[in-house]
Amino acid sequence: MASKARIQTVKADFLDPSLYDDTGLSGLPRISRGTLLAPLSRAFDLAEGRKPGHAQRVAYIGVYLANELGLDAARIEEVFFGCLLHDAGMAAVPAAPRVDTARGTRLIAGNASTRDVLAAVPTGGWADVLEALTQHCEHGARIARKLGLGETVARAVAHHHDCWDGSGLPGSQAGDRMPLVSRIVAVADRVESMIDAEGSPLMVRRRGPALVLEMAGSELDPEIAQRMAALAGKDEFWLGFYDNDLPATLMSLNYGGIMNRDELFEFIGALSDVVDGRNGRETGRGRRVAEAARRVALTCDMTERRADLVQVAALLQDIGTLGVSSHVLSKPDILTIDEMAIVQLHPIYARDILSEVPGLGAAAWWVGCHHERIDGKGYPGMLEGDEVPAEAQIIGMCEAFDALTSDRPYRRAMSSADAIEVMRGLAGTRFDPYLFERFESSLATFSAA
Template sequence: MLHQNIAIPTATRADVIAAFSYALDLTEGQPAGHCIRACWIGMQVGRELGLSPAELGDLYYTLLLKDLGCSSNAARICELYEADDRAFKQGYKTVGTSLAATLHFVFSKTARGRPLGRRVSAIGNILRNGDAIAQEMIVSRCTRGADIARTLRFSNAVCDGIYHLDEHWNGSGRPGRLEAGAIPLFSRIALLAQVVDVFHGHAGASAALEEAQRRSGIWFDPELVRALESAARHHSFWTALASPTIETRVVRLAPAEDGDRLDDDYLDAIANAFGQVIDAKSPFTAGHSRRVGDLSARMAQGLGLSPGRARWLRRAAVLHDVGKLGVSSAILEKPGELDEREWAEMRTHTTHTRAILGRIGALADLADVAAAHHERLDGTGYPLALPAAAIGRETRIITTCDIYDALVSDRPYRPALPVEEALRTMEVASGTAIDPDCLAILKASLA
């Protein structure tokens, strides 16, 4: 029996944003909890600086959402460097500040394993156009992140902090080549916190502190490095980073709520924002999450669900592919058939979806519904090969809309199908992969 009224579990904006930050970690190829740990590090630095409560509040969300635009350059990295975008990003963050170290990393990773001629061509393109390529990708990432933060009603200080994340103290950073005090303070802290967490996870506390000191006056504001050194003298600074309660500790650092109640409107805004993050992962999925969400909501009402339940279902539909942030763009962008290993990785996106949504108290009841969108009525779907009786009506709606939108959109392996041909293709799968009632309502919705 369908529930007609959806109660929103008690949660704060910090709870939801902190939980969603794990999706950003996936996209960046970072160990789970990277944004959470960077937030802890940056907030301790902010406290050492004596920032006001209002400033700490803006710093808090800058740190949690610093990677909000990170999916927008995934496909481009895959295309230019012919590499797994997640592994490339992860490795790049441990490269030093010298040009020699950067070039060694790029050359060693570009088109690795490809024929020599292809490697030479790819590396030659980077040598000729490297500066323009880097600027293009960072502008894309920074602009997308700041724009999404605005849709979540964050202040200009937070949006600017996200936009200028990759600026360096000596003016060698991007996108604006800002230097020293011209770089927003929250950007300076966020970049420092990011590097400290990466090197702490990579080589331990001493290595993290030494790397911060090595980059002082080059990448980092020397005053912030001194504040970091002061904060790091407290035993709890490092032990908290390895604690299983780190997320709880970070949520407790959140500012007093600033007027944005966690109501239906704000939950919709969060779902829409992360739908944009998901769709930016591939140029072939632009707008896919929103379209599946909107069509699912229309179908839900056609099947007799209440407006409240239809709204709830739309969130699940918008977020159904959030787990694809953890799949390599080399797989998502592949123009041919996937091999067995690639299919295995592709299938993990449903497990990632369940894990991400399951952490978010206010959205946890979406997890199973959204994650089951590749289950089939004949029991041959994934990830659980559920029988038809175990696949709920809401999931069947999302599945139908997902398949339809995929068929009528361009994909790496084929052009978009006309609507009539897409519906004929779906008719063939009716009763095995697609619920016949849902297909009938879909047709009525399109009429």
């Protein structure tokens, strides 16, 4: 794993920040909920341990199927969001079960059917897997509500593991009582899981229709399963998986409406709350740090528009921690070298995910650098001096100050004065002294107000 850390360093050496700076000095992108959520859904794939793009491929299948079923435009949008978020709750499962056998991993990753899990529980001791399955449905529904995507989407997420014949998770619905959108999500999820398991859409093209029909009337709504089997006979449907720009196709649907400034901050703030939960922090901490980062950016004479982007980057700085096991994130002891190497991947995950969002290229770069230090001892790129963007340092300073002034399991919160003193000792090594001076002045102005 130590070698992994070295690989990241080499990778960062040839990364060109200008590739990310697609926004220059422009401000917040005018963007729809769907355009933002399609790339960010990859963070939920990470939390679940799935191959990147699982949620996106489920959304592609779900929307295609919804069109085939002749649903109206509003319902198709709900299918889209239900698919993108169906496993989002995995990010909030407090202690996702850790099972090392091939079968256990397969069950957790959702490649198996709900019936497989239920059948395994009495004999294989998969009660914790069952618990995680149940919890991720509930948590996912809560996340959908917090994102303001409506009750239909939330219910679709809550019931996506229900079975048509009533043999699903405890408390699940059956038959027509299963929400229609959840029935479509369930079919799309099973088909994508087959692709995941087979490793190639072409393999599923051959065997998939029969497998879907096998589940018709038991796990899956028979009518929707029939439609899916018919759809699976079309080359055009399968060719979509080989479109290198499947994410761009999903983003271009522009579902969910263009967000205004307040809506954008609320949407991203809700995602930040999920990250807080994942890291065992109080809800709202990410929002607080991001507001502080905005104030410091303004104190550094950045424009309002650039300060807005700094706030967005700060809100999403730790979205990559969804890719770090909750066991590592909540470990009370000192991390091993291997665990440290895993934690140090989180800025890379975040940078790669955010760089896919139109208009957030610069923010992606800052987020990727929020653990760099000007003395070159940071991670993942060991950048030095001016190579570390001021915006990344501002985010890092606000994060550090908030961490020092918050209670930790192993120490009480420091006073602001003590925290500033500790950080002053890092000016010139971790942070640029001028930026630190601006940070202090922003803090003084804010405290006085």
